[in-house]
Amino acid sequence: MKIIHQFIMLPVFRNINVFPLKHTNRPVNPFDLCHLIRIRLCSSKASAVKEFEDPEISHAEGSAVTISNQFELLSDVMTPLWKMPYDEQLRAKHNWSQSVVRMINERVNANRKEKRRLNVTPKIYHVKSSPVIMEYRNKDEFSIRNGADGHPKTVGFFIGSTASDNANFEQYIRTSELPVCTDFRPGGGNWRRLIVRSNEEGNTLAVAVCHPQLLSQERLIEEQQRLKEYFTSGPGKDDCPQSLYFQACPHARCTNEQAPFVLLHGKPFLEEHMWGKTFRISPDSFFQINTQAAEVLYETILKQANLTPRSTLLDVCCGVGPISILAADRVRGCVGIESVRDAVLDAKFNAKINNATNVDFFYGLAERLTERIIEELNLATDIVAVLNPGRAGLDPRVLRLLYKCPQISTVIYVSCKADMPSTLKNFVQLLTEGNFKLNSVTPVDLFPHTWHTELILKFIR
Structure with a gap:
């Protein structure tokens, strides 16, 4: 996972050079609503980039997502405390923990029939800090929508410094005949999102999620084969994830029982290690x-x-x-x-x-x-x-x-x-x-x- 931000070092995803903007509470341009940052499934080192000359620049509420402001807006949504020193973040979270205890007290006494107040007074320990505050995420999901450049099949904006570092999944779906899914009803499109997991060793597991709509099983298998060939012997072979899955999910989310995860390439699991123990993760x-x-x-x-x-x-x-x-x-x-x-x-x-x-x-x-x-x-x-x-x-x-x-x-x-x-x-x-x-x-x-x-x-x- 590479640290990429225009002003400061900001946590993103291990071995995934990406910032996904899935949701925002700002009233943005509808075409940019689910605007995303392009992903690259690889462990190579892309250099951090600076999109802004002036670190003091700010964007008014209600501004549309554009190529020039996308990173800052995304940072505010995904990591709202990125401008706050870490020790201050911990103090804020300790205060929040105290507020949770107050909420518990209020509800306990609201439910009591006795007039005598019951005080819930636990010991509240200081926040245990994370050993790593950058590059810590090992999973996320990336939707596919219009980009700031207007392209309807955008999974993000590549942020590396060389032309060879391409956003492979995005390039693949742009060659695919299947459209992006904008509606679950028939005719609403197919490509939904990409799920990516990674481990401490730098291995990645990717799941391409597609709404089957009215596609035949033969057509779905054909698309799976094209995706596999793209990453194993085609343009994406240099950055192929260690595990590549395909899921034809007709709902908002599907379990493996509802819509099986089809392994297209590589190992069926990721492995992670903690305390000398090994954990398999599907x-x-x-x-x-x-x-x-x-x-x-x-x-x-x-x-x-x-x-x-x-x-x-x-x-x-x-x-x-x-x-x-x-x-x-x-x-x-x-x-x-x-x-x-x-x-x-x-x-x-x-x-x-x-x-x-x-x-x-x-x-x-x-x-x-x-x-x-x-x-x-x-x-x-x-x-x-x-x-x-x-x-x-x-x-x-x-x-x-x-x-x-x-x-x-x-x-x-x-x-x-x-x-x-x-x-x-x-x-x-x-x-x-x-x-x-x-x-x-x-x-x-x-x-x-x-x-x-x-x-x-x-x-x-």
């Missing part, structure tokens, strides 16, 4: 977007959990299994629950290659599996539950099952969006119905230069 599997900061996150979770050789770890929304596998040699056993089938397959494989023999993973929704798994753990004397759901939080039924289990005395809730109403409801439920106490709150900065912060909330009986 195109559809969740993995934290900042690998080095994820190591800090997992280390903090395991420390907060106070695991012992008699502990059993219940890992809800476990992804590819990093928390369970990293904890395996500290505990009696680990059980993971995950709703993405490919992630469970990855987790099982990861447990095997890391010799984590006391770990098992189950595929399904947490609200359907948790009760059965808790029943099977009836002989466990100390269960620590680690919850790592998406932004919407967990189904209340899952929390009810957890706090009704007497062996669970500690719940570690990991939230990427702790101020969401649905997530706050989870916290309030644990504190009121579950009679847990919020012991501590630990912010971890997985997303430098943005407002996003991962929170680790430790609940105890």
Whole structure:
């Protein structure tokens, strides 16, 4: 991943020289609304460029995205804190963590029937900083829309310094007969987006996503073959990703079950390494977007959990299994629950290659599996539950099952969006119905230069 910005060094994507502008809260020119920066799937070194002579230049709200202002507008949208010194970012995120605790307090007392106020006063630790604040992203998605130059098939603006460093995927779709998808209805076009993942070693996995519309299976296979040939023996061969996939997705998003990821070239997985462990990652599997900061996150979770050789770890929304596998040699056993089938397959494989023999993973929704798994753990004397759901939080039924289990005395809730109403409801439920106490709150900065912060909330009986 190369650092590219016109004024300062700004985090972008590992081995992907790109800035994607997917959304903006500015009223921009409709033709430039989804304006994007061109991508180049390679690990070669492109030089950083300066698009502006005057670093003090500013653009008024409501200005259209143009070739001259695209980088600055994009920086403001994707990394809104890029002008703020990192220590100030951490202070701002600490203040935000305090505000989350205040929100929890307000909601807890709003739900109480007793007149006596219940004060939730956890210890709020200082924000754990990311070991790397530049070049930290290992995944993103890039839409295909009109560019600032007016071309309808733009995946971005190449920012390297030499003509040979071309934006290969963009060049490919510009040769393709298939149009860009602007509507899911018949006739609305096909090319949707490009998904790119990368690892610390510099390998990339790319997924070209296409809406099938009314195309025949034969026509889709023909397009897959053209894409493969372009990157393996055609103009894109010098910058071919290590793994190249194609997905014909008729919806906004598709799982592998809904629309299979078709491997066109290379290895079927990426591999990442943490703490001496190896983790296989499929195109559809969740993995934290900042690998080095994820190591800090997992280390903090395991420390907060106070695991012992008699502990059993219940890992809800476990992804590819990093928390369970990293904890395996500290505990009696680990059980993971995950709703993405490919992630469970990855987790099982990861447990095997890391010799984590006391770990098992189950595929399904947490609200359907948790009760059965808790029943099977009836002989466990100390269960620590680690919850790592998406932004919407967990189904209340899952929390009810957890706090009704007497062996669970500690719940570690990991939230990427702790101020969401649905997530706050989870916290309030644990504190009121579950009679847990919020012991501590630990912010971890997985997303430098943005407002996003991962929170680790430790609940105890």
